[in-house]
Amino acid sequence: MMALDQQQSALLQEVTQFIYREARLQDEHAYDDWEALWTDDGVYWIPANGDACDPERDMSIVYDNRSRIALRIRQLHTGKRHAQAPRSRLRRVVSNIELLEPAGDEIRVTCNAMVFESNLRDDTVWASRNEYQLRRVDGALRMVRKTVNLVNNDKALFSMSFLI
Amino acid sequence: MSAGAAAIPDLGELIRPEHVHGSVYSSEALFEAELEKIWYRTWVYVGHVSEVPNANDYVLKSIGRQPVIMTRDRDGGIHLLLNRCTHRGNQVCVFDKGNTRTFTCPYHGWTFSNTGQLRGYPFPSGYEGADRENLGLGRVPRMAQYKGFVFGSFAEEGPSLEEHLGGALEAIDRLVRNSPEGEVEITAGFLKHKAKANWKFLVENETDGYHPQFVHASIFSVAESGIGDLYSSDSTAVTRYLGGGHSECDLRPEFRRLDKPLGWFGTSAERMPDYVEAMNAAYGADKAREIMIDGTPHTMIFPNLFIAEIQIFVLEPVAVNETIQHVTAIQFKGAPEMNRRLRQQTMGSVGPAGFLLADDSEMYERNQRGIQVRDPEWVFLGRGKHRERLDEDGFMVGDATDEVPSRGMWAHYRAMMEAE
Numbered sequence: 235m236m237a238l239d240q241q242q243s244a245l246l247q248e249v250t251q252f253i254y255r256e257a258r259l260q261d262e263h264a265y266d267d268w269e270a271l272w273t274d275d276g277v278y279w280i281p282a283n284g285d286a287c288d289p290e291r292d293m294s295i296v297y298d299n300r301s302r303i304a305l306r307i308r309q310l311h312t313g314k315r316h317a318q319a320p321r322s323r324l325r326r327v328v329s330n331i332e333l334l335e336p337a338g339d340e341i342r343v344t345c346n347a348m349v350f351e352s353n354l355r356d357d358t359v360w361a362s363r364n365e366y367q368l369r370r371v372d373g374a375l376r377m378v379r380k381t382v383n384l385v386n387n388d389k390a391l392f393s394m395s396f397l398i
Numbered sequence: 399m400s401a402g403a404a405a406i407p408d409l410g411e412l413i414r415p416e417h418v419h420g421s422v423y424s425s426e427a428l429f430e431a432e433l434e435k436i437w438y439r440t441w442v443y444v445g446h447v448s449e450v451p452n453a454n455d456y457v458l459k460s461i462g463r464q465p466v467i468m469t470r471d472r473d474g475g476i477h478l479l480l481n482r483c484t485h486r487g488n489q490v491c492v493f494d495k496g497n498t499r500t501f502t503c504p505y506h507g508w509t510f511s512n513t514g515q516l517r518g519y520p521f522p523s524g525y526e527g528a529d530r531e532n533l534g535l536g537r538v539p540r541m542a543q544y545k546g547f548v549f550g551s552f553a554e555e556g557p558s559l560e561e562h563l564g565g566a567l568e569a570i571d572r573l574v575r576n577s578p579e580g581e582v583e584i585t586a587g588f589l590k591h592k593a594k595a596n597w598k599f600l601v602e603n604e605t606d607g608y609h610p611q612f613v614h615a616s617i618f619s620v621a622e623s624g625i626g627d628l629y630s631s632d633s634t635a636v637t638r639y640l641g642g643g644h645s646e647c648d649l650r651p652e653f654r655r656l657d658k659p660l661g662w663f664g665t666s667a668e669r670m671p672d673y674v675e676a677m678n679a680a681y682g683a684d685k686a687r688e689i690m691i692d693g694t695p696h697t698m699i700f701p702n703l704f705i706a707e708i709q710i711f712v713l714e715p716v717a718v719n720e721t722i723q724h725v726t727a728i729q730f731k732g733a734p735e736m737n738r739r740l741r742q743q744t745m746g747s748v749g750p751a752g753f754l755l756a757d758d759s760e761m762y763e764r765n766q767r768g769i770q771v772r773d774p775e776w777v778f779l780g781r782g783k784h785r786e787r788l789d790e791d792g793f794m795v796g797d798a799t800d801e802v803p804s805r806g807m808w809a810h811y812r813a814m815m816e817a818e
């Protein structure tokens with residue numbers, strides 16, 4: 235295990251706060267604040283069918299470029315996204331936050347997440363390993379890429395119309 | 399009357415020309431009967447030959463609740479085997495897909511070839527005199543393909559696949575000709591999306607032209623999509639019952655009115671130059687133009703294959719109140735420019751997080767809860783009854799938002815369920 239120097243400890247703390255905040259914005263359906271966390275070239279990816287998914291060749295559950303992220307948010311704002319009317323009640327815990335080798339100037343970090351969703355159908359638990367690539371823009375961290383590797387992405391899933 | 403609880407209800411009491419009783423979507427006894435009388439009798443779509451492109455490829459599929467291994471043998475032949483060891487019933491294959499000449503059962507090591515024959519068992523002296531010929535894997539008794547689409551039937555005899563497809567056969571022709579090579583491929587893997595709803599709600603919704611303006615209002619408005627207009631009161635598109643439970647939304651009248659090649663796909667000839675050139679070379683400019691205006695079909699092939707213009711859905715009935723939709727982008731052979739866009743649009747619109755299908759699935763689940771209410775007991779399917787008419791081919795058609803497909807499907811369903 236890599237021992238963290240002071241600089242890395244400070245970075246881990248900053249990144250952890252960023253991830254916690256992102257989780258809360260998602261849980262509370264704060265769509266615009268969540269969208270503002272993205273860079274202009276952000277990619278939001280939820281692979282399907284295990285760990286070997288190539289989004290340029292295979293079906294993914296979500297593979298949104300920045301304009302599609304915006305479209306997703308606009309759809310949620312209409313109030314007529316039936317699968318989110320009423321909205322899912324959500325709480326998630328995020329843990330095992332770990333800094334990875336950076337990609338150039340960009341920070342890479344991984345964590346585990348568990349989301350409890352309650353909606354008209356029932357209560358559903360979603361579990362995933364998330365990967366972030368973060369960039370500093372005007373001093374603040376922003377998401378360049380967020381990948382949500384659902385543990386059960388090889389099985390049939392119920393609708394997942396909230397932000398994960 | 400001891401058999402009362404499990405008895406199959408009398409469908410004559412439950413299915414009327416314009417009404418269906420809610421219990422037909424929620425009766426466990428009917429669901430079990432449907433497996434026998436529909437899913438294990440008629441032709442059911444299994445998979446596409448392009449999912450097993452190479453010798454010894456296989457992929458796991460299903461018919462109703464029966465697990466099927468679709469294999470390609472070393473000579474290129476396709477087989478539909480049942481995933482159950484003939485010794486004591488173990489699953490012989492648990493990986494979704496792969497390449498192998500043999501399946502070895504992990505329990506006691508019996509080995510089967512990918513054509514189903516028993517190849518051997520350990521310590522054979524314990525089986526002196528056994529009839530190995532009869533110990534091969536079970537198989538779907540009938541298998542047939544049409545343009546690469548593989549169907550299976552558990553009925554030893556009955557109508558041929560082409561007879562079964564009937565009026566829907568042409569939908570497959572109309573689909574594949576959008577490829578400059580006349581072939582589609584199913585190579586992008588499936589999203590698996592489940593809903594707590596009866597499979598028949600899904601079948602009916604696939605060609606329901608009444609719901610899009612309402613269920614999909616959110617995405618149509620923010621994406622500035624023209625799709626909603628295809629399903630309005632003013633649309634010249636028609637709904638058509640094709641017989642055999644099959645039905646379609648025929649959008650060609652609208653696309654022909656717009657008269658814009660690739661307009662059906664929300665793009666234009668200028669933006670897809672390589673595809674247009676390949677289509678012109680393959681079919682000649684006039685025919686290519688006609689194909690690119692008409693676009694692809696929106697056709698439900700009963701009971702489980704929905705050709706949804708740019709993707710296919712395969713419906714799997716899991717329980718009376720649970721259905722899995724397997725969905726993937728259609729890929730046109732020889733059209734890479736088109737295929738990337740087909741995948742992107744499919745990922746946006748369908749699957750668990752899809753802009754369209756999360757809302758359709760929400761409707762399925764609310765419907766399933768709704769029909770359990772005591773009053774009224776009936777679903778009303780009379781929309782457009784007064785204006786339905788026969789077209790020149792003798793198929794019943796209605797306006798774009800009419801319930802012609804549902805009425806036809808229910809008459810066919812009843813006939814299948816009442817057949818001996």
Ligand code: FES
Nearest residue numbers: 483485486503506
């Ligand atoms: S159950 Fe398969 S070898 Fe015994």
Ligand SMILES: [Fe+2]
Nearest residue numbers: 610613754758
């Ligand atoms: Fe729909």
